[in-house]
Amino acid sequence: MTDHDHDHDHDHARTVAPMVDEITDFEVLEIALRELCIEKGIFSADEHRRFTEFAEQIGPAPAAHLVARAWLDPDFKELALAEPMTASREVGVDWLEPTGFGTPSDFTAFEILEDTPTLHNVIVCALCSCYPRPILGNSPEWYRTPNYRRRMVRWPRQVLSEFGLELPEGVAVRVQDSNQKHRFMVMPMRPEGTNGWDEDRLAEIITRDCLIGVALPKPGRTANVITDTRPAVHPVD
Structure with missing residues (x-):
């Protein structure tokens, strides 16, 4: 074997090394x-x-139907706010599934937070990434980042504005911190321009981000995708 052949084999060995994801x-x-x-x-x-x-x-569709049904049915809304686990079963979510006894991270106390004309709710897990997965599906990547977790509890209005949500000064923002024992979901207010809509049509505009509290439902906005955000500019100390 010549030196050239040896070098060629050596180069070939480097190029065919198995590609293994880190x-x-x-x-x-x-x-x-x-x-x-x-x-x-x-x-x-x-x-x-x-x-x-x-x-x-699993995904956020059951939660969207729960909120849409609550908008249409005052009795169901009362049930959802008082007994959210029972209301969850009404839209096909049993928090005990699939094991029959729940899971350590998901089978916990669950509360639905109602927005009002003077109060806007948003959820976060400042410690890690606690999230009501049985009814909202897997959490978005940004929800789990330290950037969102630490900043939402300190500068909620600024973080919401980075999601494109500008709230009037007269609306208070309540940041609800999830933990090992409690999970939360937001029930946003029904937007104008939806009179006469049925549950299915209403559910289409209740996106995952609305249920977290970083967006508001709007006619025409139906995509459950990660919202584009812009970088923070000079956060307040």
């Missing part, structure tokens, strides 16, 4: 903990698969 420390921890739980018989691999499939298919 794995985070959290993913390593999850894999280790999952395998240990399966080994100890806490749950089986099949049970883990079924729960993973369940978690991946």
